[in-house]
Amino acid sequence: MKNLPLLFCGIFFALAFSFVGLILTSHIQLGSLTQTTETLVPSDDDPTKMVVVEGDPLYPSQSVGLAQQGKLEYISLGCMYCHSQQIRRADFGADIDRGWGPRQSVARDYIMQDRVLLGTMRTGPDLTHLGGRYAGDAGRDWNHLHLYNPQIVSKGSTMPPFAFLYETRKIENNVSKDALVFPPGSEYGPEEGYEVIPTRRAVALVEYLLSLKINYSLPEAVIPE
Amino acid sequence: MMPKSYNYNPYSSPSDAVKAELSEIDASIRSAAIFFVISAIGWLMLGTIFALLAAVKSHSPDFAGAYEFLTFGRVRSAHLNSMALGWASNIIFAVGLWIMARLCRAPIQHKGILLIAGIFWNIGLTVGVFGILGGDMTSVEWLEIPRYATPLLAFSYTLIGVWGVIAFRFRKGDHVYVSQWYILAALFWFPWLYVVAQVMIIWFPVRGVVQSVTNWWFAHNVLGLWFTPMALATAYYLIPKVLGRPIYSYYLSVLGFWSLAIFYNWAGIHHLIGGPIPVWLISAGIVASVMMVIPVIVVGINHHMSILGMHKQVWRSPTLRFVVFGAISYTLVSLIGSSMALRTVNEITHFTHFTVGHAHHGVYAFFTMIMFGGVYYMMPRLLKCEWPSAGLIKIHFWGCAIGITIMVVALQVGGWIQGMEMKNAEIPFLEIVQNTIPWLKARSVSGIFLTAGHCAFALNLFWMLFAAGALRAKEGPTLLVNKEKVNSIV
Numbered sequence: 170m171k172n173l174p175l176l177f178c179g180i181f182f183a184l185a186f187s188f189v190g191l192i193l194t195s196h197i198q199l200g201s202l203t204q205t206t207e208t209l210v211p212s213d214d215d216p217t218k219m220v221v222v223e224g225d226p227l228y229p230s231q232s233v234g235l236a237q238q239g240k241l242e243y244i245s246l247g248c249m250y251c252h253s254q255q256i257r258r259a260d261f262g263a264d265i266d267r268g269w270g271p272r273q274s275v276a277r278d279y280i281m282q283d284r285v286l287l288g289t290m291r292t293g294p295d296l297t298h299l300g301g302r303y304a305g306d307a308g309r310d311w312n313h314l315h316l317y318n319p320q321i322v323s324k325g326s327t328m329p330p331f332a333f334l335y336e337t338r339k340i341e342n343n344v345s346k347d348a349l350v351f352p353p354g355s356e357y358g359p360e361e362g363y364e365v366i367p368t369r370r371a372v373a374l375v376e377y378l379l380s381l382k383i384n385y386s387l388p389e390a391v392i393p394e
Numbered sequence: 395m396m397p398k399s400y401n402y403n404p405y406s407s408p409s410d411a412v413k414a415e416l417s418e419i420d421a422s423i424r425s426a427a428i429f430f431v432i433s434a435i436g437w438l439m440l441g442t443i444f445a446l447l448a449a450v451k452s453h454s455p456d457f458a459g460a461y462e463f464l465t466f467g468r469v470r471s472a473h474l475n476s477m478a479l480g481w482a483s484n485i486i487f488a489v490g491l492w493i494m495a496r497l498c499r500a501p502i503q504h505k506g507i508l509l510i511a512g513i514f515w516n517i518g519l520t521v522g523v524f525g526i527l528g529g530d531m532t533s534v535e536w537l538e539i540p541r542y543a544t545p546l547l548a549f550s551y552t553l554i555g556v557w558g559v560i561a562f563r564f565r566k567g568d569h570v571y572v573s574q575w576y577i578l579a580a581l582f583w584f585p586w587l588y589v590v591a592q593v594m595i596i597w598f599p600v601r602g603v604v605q606s607v608t609n610w611w612f613a614h615n616v617l618g619l620w621f622t623p624m625a626l627a628t629a630y631y632l633i634p635k636v637l638g639r640p641i642y643s644y645y646l647s648v649l650g651f652w653s654l655a656i657f658y659n660w661a662g663i664h665h666l667i668g669g670p671i672p673v674w675l676i677s678a679g680i681v682a683s684v685m686m687v688i689p690v691i692v693v694g695i696n697h698h699m700s701i702l703g704m705h706k707q708v709w710r711s712p713t714l715r716f717v718v719f720g721a722i723s724y725t726l727v728s729l730i731g732s733s734m735a736l737r738t739v740n741e742i743t744h745f746t747h748f749t750v751g752h753a754h755h756g757v758y759a760f761f762t763m764i765m766f767g768g769v770y771y772m773m774p775r776l777l778k779c780e781w782p783s784a785g786l787i788k789i790h791f792w793g794c795a796i797g798i799t800i801m802v803v804a805l806q807v808g809g810w811i812q813g814m815e816m817k818n819a820e821i822p823f824l825e826i827v828q829n830t831i832p833w834l835k836a837r838s839v840s841g842i843f844l845t846a847g848h849c850a851f852a853l854n855l856f857w858m859l860f861a862a863g864a865l866r867a868k869e870g871p872t873l874l875v876n877k878e879k880v881n882s883i884v
Contacts, residue, residue, distance in 0.1 A: 173570065180579045183655035184586055184619070187611065191663065192590070195607045195675055196600055244533040247467015253745060257668035262741055266819035274670040279602040286533060287606045289665055291745035291816065292452070292830075294823050319455070325828050329455040333462045 202280050204228060207386045219388070228385040231281050232377075239377025242370050244284065246331070252296045253288030254381070270298035270383050275390045278383070293328055300382035312375045313349055313367055318357045334371035340364050415499060416775075422501035423492055424776050426508045428859070430488035431769060433516050435852050437480025440523075442848050444473035446841045453834040463527040471538040472526050478536065478616060479519050479547070482761065486580075486624045487512065487554055489768035492776075493631045494558045494577050498565030502557065511553035518546035534595050534605075536613035541596050548589060555581040572647040576627035579655065583619040587612050603671050607663065614662025617756055622658070625724070625764040626650075626693060629717050632771055633700050636714050637707060642699035646692050654689035657682045664735035667744060683735030690728040697721045710873050712787045716767030719795060723759035727752065730806075742817060747830060748809025755802045763794065766851065773858060774871065781872040782861065786854040788874060793847025801840035808833025 204227035209219035221227070232240070243249070256270035264270065274297060279285045288295075303311050311322055317335050319326040335349070337359050349365040351358035359365050367375070386392045448470040450457050458464045495502050502508060522539035525531065530540035539547065558581045562574065591612035594600050600608065630647070634640050641647060663671075663679025701708055701718060708714040731752060734743050743749060770787070774780055781787060808830050815826045 176570070176575060176578075179652065179655060180582055183579075184583050184659055186656070187659035188586075188590065190678065191611050191660065191675065192594070192604070192608050195672065196604045198672060199604050200601045202602065245529040245531065246462075246465055247471055247531060247533060247538075249533050250467045250470055255669050261668050261737075262744075263817050263819040267823070276603045276670050276672070278670060282602065283599055284533070285603055285605045287603065287666070287669055289535065289745065289749065292747075292827070323824060325824055327453060327455050327827055327831070327834075329451060329466050330459045331465070333460060 199276050202277050204230075204280070205277070205388060207388070207391075209388050226385075228387060229278055229281050232380050235373050235376040236380035237377075239373035239375065239380075240284075242334075242374040243377055244286070246374075248296075249286040249288045251290055251292035251328070252294070253291055254295065254297045255287045256295065256297050256383070264295060267294070268302065269295040271301070271392045272383060272386070272390050274383070275387060277387055277389070293326075296378065296381055298381065298383050300379040301384055303379070308379055309375055310350060312378055313371065314351070316371060316375065317349060317365060321351065321355055321357050331371070334368055334374065336366045336368055337363050338366060416496060419495050419499065419501050420492075420775055422503075422505060423495050423508075426502070426505050426512060427488045427492050427772065427776055429509055429512055430484045430491075431773070431855070432859075433512070434481050434484035434488060435855060437476045437484060437519070438848055439852060441473050441476035441481055442841075442845050444469050444476055446838070446845065448473055449834070449838045449841050453831045453838065462529070467533075468527050468529070468531065471531055472523050474536070475519070475523055475526065475538055477757070479539070480516075480523070482621055482757070482765070483551075484512075484516070485765045485769070486620070487515075489628055489765060489772055490577050490580070490624050491554075491558050491561070492772055493573055493627060493768075495561050497571050497574050497631070498561045499567060500561050500564045502561060503564075508554065508557050511550045511557075514546060514550035515554065518543050518550060522547065532596060534609055536616055537591055537595060537609070541592075544592055544596070548585065548592070551585055551588070555585060571630075572641065572644075572651065573627035573631040575651050576623035576630070579651075580620050580623040580627075583615070583623075583659075587615050587619065603669070606666060606669070607671060607675065610662040610665040611659070612662075614665065615659050617753075617761075618654075618658035618661065621757060621761045622654070622724075625720060625761045626654075628764050628768045629697060629721050632713055632717050632767060633697060633721075636711050636771070637701065637704050639700070642696050642702075646696040650689045650692040650696060653685070653692065657685040657689065661686060661735070664740065667735070667737060667740045680735045680737065684732050686728055687732050690725055690732075694721075694725040710875050712781065712784075712791070712872065712874055713767045713771040715791055715874065716763050716770065719791075720760050720762075720764030720767065723755065723763065727755040727760055730755070742813035743809060744813070746809040746813040746816070747805045747833065748813060751802045751805025751809055754798065754805070758794075759798045759802065763798075766790070766794070769855075773855070777858060779858065780870075781854055782857045783854055784872050784874055786850040786857075787872065789850035790847045790854070791874075793843045793845075793850060797840045797843030797847060799840075800843065801837050804833045804836035804840065808836075 206221040206225035206227060208222060208225075210222055212218040212220045254274075256272065256274045257264045258273040259265045265273070279287075300308070302308075313335075314321045315323060315328075316331045318330040318332060319328040320330075340362055344364055345366055347366050349367070351365075383392075447458065447464060448466060451459075451464075451466045451469070455466075462468075491502070491508075519539075522543035525540040525543060526538050530542075531538040532540065537544075558577060562578055591608055594608045595605050599605060630641060660678055660682030663675050664683045667676050667680070669676075697718075701714075708718050733739055734748075734752060743752075770781065811833075812826055812830050815821045815829065816823075
């Protein structure tokens with residue numbers, strides 16, 4: 170080949186084409202998505218335009234405090250390399266049939282996240298709706314035991330233990346209220362006279378996991394009745 | 395039938411003048427290239443250790459489970475970055491720049507700066523990989539290196555890449571070879587991809603899933619626009635060089651290059667099929683992935699026709715044995731990749747070990763094997779001595795060939811079963827996890843073969859480096875059959 174200007178232009182435009190086509194165009198389409206209410210109503214000024222319902226809560230909501238810190242742990246430990254955070258539509262894969270979420274995930278679900286962790290691997294189950302599947306104090310206890318050593322509540326799992334996020338210490342006077350409650354006779358429990366306490370990092374991580382839930386509809390993705 | 399120009403002697407060239415010129419070019423890049431090769435092998439060995447740890451942990455989670463820095467998520471990311479930026483990129487700098495300099499017939503100027511840039515690249519990478527293990531990783535696939543190390547990487551890369559462009563600028567002669575197109579394009583594409591991805595995901599994150607789109611545009615193009623062009627350039631350079639006859643068709647080379655340039659960089663979106671992004675984006679990714687059949691078939695035909703009738707020579711040459719293994723893998727892995735982008739197939743293979751097998755099929759069986767071939771050709775010319783042991787080369791080849799075959803088969807069969815089972819909500823998830831364990835154990839076994847291959851490679855190379863004087867006296871190049879047999883063929 171002797172036509173060098175053509176070679177240079179070709180090299181440049183090949184990548185420029187996909188950069189504009191994939192990155193800039195999707196940014197134009199999705200970059201201005203905002204929070205919205207679960208349903209929309211026609212605007213008073215222009216009935217052809219749909220607007221948010223005044224006074225209704227806006228979704229997706231911003232995650233706060235401890236859960237945000239927990240997300241940093243999730244990132245630092247590389248949880249997303251085995252756990253996805255995206256629900257595919259009902260007739261594509263069995264995500265919804267498995268109870269991983271009540272509806273498919275859409276682009277708007279992720280707009281409040283400063284780092285999006287969709288994931289591409291399901292060595293473990295999807296976590297988009299983990300907080301909906303394991304709710305409340307029971308869910309909290311389950312997740313702590315599961316993180317400390319997955320074998321306690323999920324025998325045969327290949328998830329690694331995260332016992333280094335917990336502290337085993339001698340019981341002074343009374344058992345701490347934060348101590349993990351092991352099933353009776355569990356081989357993974359601490360020795361007699363010791364208790365297992367979650368560190369701040371473990372507490373934050375579990376709060377983050379419990380905060381993961383799709384408990385709201387969006388105009389473009391309604392939770393079926 | 396044997397073309398007249400065919401000769402086993404690596405120093406043979408038609409004229410003494412050309413020989414002297416090549417020798418001067420080799421001398422100009424010697425120190426930098428040897429530095430990059432040693433760094434690459436260092437990262438290859440380290441990456442192999444990380445890989446073995448991650449592989450064993452994936453079926454025996456309690457193995458070294460008490461150490462936070464060795465938890466699966468971190469050690470697999472340390473593995474990926476050691477291999478992608480440590481092994482692959484260092485070996486590209488060595489082999490790619492050397493081929494560029496030789497084809498441009500231009501000695502490398504100011505080689506000291508190139509060497510310093512290389513040192514900074516490896517310092518940045520060391521900081522980055524320790525950062526990952528220490529807990530600072532970003533959890534953005536293929537961009538795990540923490541942000542305090544990435545500017546140094548981008549800066550030193552630019553310096554290194556500019557050296558290739560400078561060599562091209564001062565080239566002699568009119569003709570620009572196929573290998574030069576690929577190398578020039580890759581040197582230009584990679585920094586663009588890397589900087590855009592860093593800026594749009596890490597430094598000034600764009601909103602929502604546009605991050606994911608950018609992420610897979612980048613990550614797939616590391617393979618498509620950085621590793622693949624460099625490996626193809628190496629194959630295009632070495633096949634005619636060793637066999638002493640030109641590439642089959644110039645026009646197929648042109649078609650192969652431009653169709654790769656146009657289609658490959660749209661294909662990455664197939665990693666998000668079924669995901670929360672607009673369907674038109676996914677469709678564009680699928681179309682581009684399927685269109686990749688064109689460059690793959692074209693390059694496959696071109697390479698195949700170039701070696702047609704010379705299979706014995708291919709088998710005998712350490713360089714070509716690796717390169718042809720890689721070239722055949724390129725055809726296979728790319729055709730599998732195109733079919734994985736189809737929605738019906740992807741519904742099963744997505745989120746499973748099938749994809750992991752596919753990634754290793756591409757980066758290892760194709761790219762890495764060709765680069766091994768490149769090192770086998772380049773080092774004797776840089777050091778002016780021969781490979782000390784044909785036995786070690788054979789262990790290297792068979793360890794890697796058997797190892798990667800076991801790995802790809804195990805992960806793809808196991809991954810397909812995993813995908814079929816995940817699609818059936820009746821099967822409990824934990825049961826699916828358990829069913830993958832035998833396949834993951836097979837992967838650990840494959841790791842033993844690969845490790846043996848890598849050790850043989852490293853041993854042979856360091857033997858060569860530190861005993862170069864002693865090896866100079868040897869007669870003729872190291873081939874993979876005995877001398878008498880070669881003589882009878884020649």
